[in-house]
Amino acid sequence: IILFERPVRIGDTVTIGSFSGTVSKIRIRATTITDFDRKEVIIPNKAFVTERLINWSLTDTTTRLVIRLGVAYGSDLEKVRKVLLKAATEHPRVMHEPMPEVFFTAFGASTLDHELRLYVRELRDRSRTVDELNRTIDQLCRENDINIAFNQLEVHLHN
Template sequence: LLSYTIVGSGIVMALASLGVSWDKLQWLVAALSVGLGFGLQEIFANFISGLIILFERPIRIGDTITLGNLHGTVSRIRIRATTVTDFDRKEIIIPNKTFVTDQLINWSLSDNVTRVVLTFGVAHGSDLARVHQLLRQAADENARVLADPEPQVFCVSYGPHSLNFELRIFVNDLVDRLFAADEVNCRVEELLREAGIRIAFEQMDVWLHRDDSEPVKVQTAKELPPASLG
């Protein structure tokens, strides 16, 4: 803003030194303003949006953001456009108008703490209290998981194939999300296997009924020898 002010003041002083008065320029300035307003409206929209970003500070250099399908870190903020470096180390230049008009997620604006939700399905008949205990144990043992807010375990639904649990954990940095999920998932698998609790998988029992309504369960037949397949 200071540079624009200096340039504008210099132009006015130069014109004044040449004897050009404001009375002679005001109509020309008005005409140019109308023409620029129609022809360069996107540039002006980005310019005004840049001022909004600089004064309101919805994003700052170093913030991790999500804008549509783009995820990355803000690396530069200019008056017309903002540069975002994505996780593939590519620099994407985004017009400032996009940050003002589109939905923006700033993962680190006021707090770096984020929540990770992990889902698990255990077989019907499992000891639910034991599952609660093991999921909480896996979260408490992980150094990336915060104690405050504390981890939470919920049995959220009684599905047709499994009892579905959610483990909600909080991490201190966006970078820790994937690492914490990987470590906790591996530890949960280990604890459930040691406890003899089966991870559920989709399954289906087929029953056939005779005319006398006596149920018969269909089981997988053993492989027949080649001679008997004819």
């Protein structure tokens, strides 16, 4: 079936079950996928029919990224939104169509939770873009007096 329907091609980035990698060989009985640690895994072709398959690059290599940020209670939420949008719109790999979006998603136990949602054109740019955006967001938060929140614990000692 894999040879006739062609749900994957050599060079495609796929996730099958909990395994992700790049298709490097397609044979009659099995397909070889090279994972991101450069290990080759041979997967029986029937798994491509019986298991959940995500082909990240079959028709389009554009992919969405979600960066989560928790800021301290009392933070200026409009300033947080502007900082996140600035980081995204000024990054060279972030697509402008669709535009990046920021959402205030929840009142956490010790954080005001936000999500920055954006798109990059190439799957291979995901990790590098997240790293660079996280560093930029950290710097912009420091410059704008926005405290990135962390879990806090109060301890009361009784005699």
